[in-house]
Amino acid sequence: MVRPRIIPCLLIHEGGLVKTTRFADPKYVGDPINAVRIFNEKEVDELIVVDIDATREKREPNYRVIAGLANECRMPLCYGGGVQTVDQVERIIGLGVEKVALSSSAVANPDLVTNAARQVGSQSVVVVLDVARTGLMRRYEVMTHNGKTRTGLDPVAWAVRLEKLGAGEILINSVDRDGSMQGYDLDLAGGIREAITLPMTVLGGAGSLADIEGLIRTHKIIGAAAGSLFVFKGKYRAVLINYPNRAEKSALLDRTLANSGAPA
16 A cells, blocks of 8 residues: 655755755765665665755756766665756656755746656656745745745645646755744645645655654655654754664654545
8 A cells, every 4th residue: 555655855066965954054964875775775765865956057967967967876876956858857757756846947947847747657747846035924924945935926825736747746845944943834844735636755854753753743645754863863953864763663654644634
């Protein structure tokens, strides 16, 4: 059966693995390939890797790096960063990547979502919604370009449109919670979850396995993604790649699914 996914998210900046706080102040945490190898051993459900420089620098994805990551990965891999065309999506999928994430390019050209889904299958097209509270009313708004560009888009309405356009999955990333380790924005996740039927992953704010458990208990079959939680350890945020072992993960999922009434 389909089960919730617990997903590390890795950010690449200037060739290294980093972790940001509210999309700023990147802290170096290691080599991306080494991190992938460690996560292989820990049997993670899925891995998200995002090049946070590519779109800002207006350059194509680094296919050499992507190929290296795909060759090392023994889990499904989602790549994002700098993807602007269907040809680029096809090339990345051809390197062995299971999913390609679009963000600013989908806002600029919504037809890209439809055309990419037709070419590689909707299951391989993920659209990322970086969401922040903005303005005097602190309403949720979709942001692009590492959280620096306002789009005027309401995330719920945009998610509904993306489902109609043919996206296969929506990834919700809270700009305000990024790196805070203070818990997911459950209101944001809930509003979008109620509006769409697509697979959905939530990122931004997880500080403990209890946060992941709470997200899954609330929203059942969902992707629970995290960055800081899986690269830092302890109150001093020492760099340590980690992930729940098989027994811990099974116990967590069994508890949440039992409480939700879903079949185990």
